[in-house]
Amino acid sequence: MDSVLKFVQILFYLTAGFVAILTYIKAKSGLLNTINTEYHKKVIDRLSALSEDLFSEFDHESDNYWARSDLSGEIISRIHDQVDNLKHEIISKKVSAREVSGIPIPELLIKLEAQLNRIRSDPFIPNKIRDITATYLSDRVESLREAVMEESEKYLIGLSEGKYWESKAENKHWFHNNLMENIRGSGFGVLETEKRVTEIRDAIREYFESYNPIAM
Secondary structure, eight states: OHHHHHHHHHHHHHHHHHHHHHHHHHHHHHHHHHHHHHHHHHHHHHHHHHHHHHHGGGOTTSTTOGGGOOHHHHHHHHHHHHHGGGHHHHHTTSSOHHHHOOOOOOHHHHHHHHHHHHHHTOTTSOHHHHHHHHHHHHHHHHHHHHHHHHHHHHHHHHHHTTOSTTOHHHHHHHHHHHHHHHHHHTTOSHHHHHHHHHHHHHHHHHHHHHTOGGGO
């Protein structure tokens, strides 16, 4: 009788232990599934925002549309803010325009660098998409920085030679053409830039499709 009782007790404890283990596994699995679901929601939200942000430069209705940018006007204006009060000294070679004015850092360059830094450490952007986006932004930042430096240097040299002082309003037009030609030369004209953005958006779409059972 004692043996039967002990056997029943052992069986009971084994069963209770087995049930407890199954309960723990199920609870853990449910928690992980919840965390995984919430993570993917954040990934989807982040990628959607990234896609819209990148495309905004090519959206005619966006405030960020490229044609609304006055990059050249901003650069010319900031240079003249520094040099105009010293026009006589610059023209008479007492000081160079380059010594008076540094190279302006336009708002677009600041924005692109900030966007690049955010994306490099963003935990909600999958590795493949983060890599191609960071490469695109890094290349574009370098292209824009070099173009701004080169064209601003040329403009400052011209000021030191007595040029450009009387036609600031018109200067930004030919400066814009030179700046855009420089940027196109490094592969970031409007069409080339839009193509790079489209490639990133295609990668985002492919990521979404990989989690969409209807598209499989």
